[in-house]
Amino acid sequence: MSEEYRAKVFKSGNSVALRLPKALGLKDGDEMMIVREDRAGFKVEPIEAPRRKIDLTGIWGSMPEARPFTPEEREFDDPPRDWHLLDPDYKP
Template sequence: MSEEYRAKVFKSGNSLALRLPKALGLEEGAEMLLREERGRYIVEPVEKPKRKINLEKIWGIGKHLDLKPITPEDRVFEHRPLLWDDPEWVASVTKREP
């Protein structure tokens, strides 16, 4: 069940204001969206825009390194033994004890 708070509307300059209780956990300066639906007022926080990463400063870092895309010929991998390729290990994992 949600908490219920009482607050009074007061005059602030040429506007009306509603003081919200600190117990709501809102931060000072938080932007809120207010709408009326069927005679009731709904107040909810505005979603913050997603942060964008500014690549301007790091975009040119690789230019002086003369980096080039990897060619298919350069994509050669050395084969190395893997644990799941070992038949004894597979048998020990799949073997169930009663």
């Protein structure tokens, strides 16, 4: 079931703006797509924000000891584990 809200159009500079109720859950800065439909009026939908990328330029080079692993360093030995130390009832 859909809910109905009233919104008011008002003058904002040389444009008009549509004030939407807070109950819709929108935040300041949210972007909306407005589509004018034939004779039906308008459709207003939120636009998903693009995924943010992490900017590492500020920390690049701050850890000179950090370097990619060589293929030899990527391999590791898998020593046997003493499971009986974790669970005294363990039976192999």
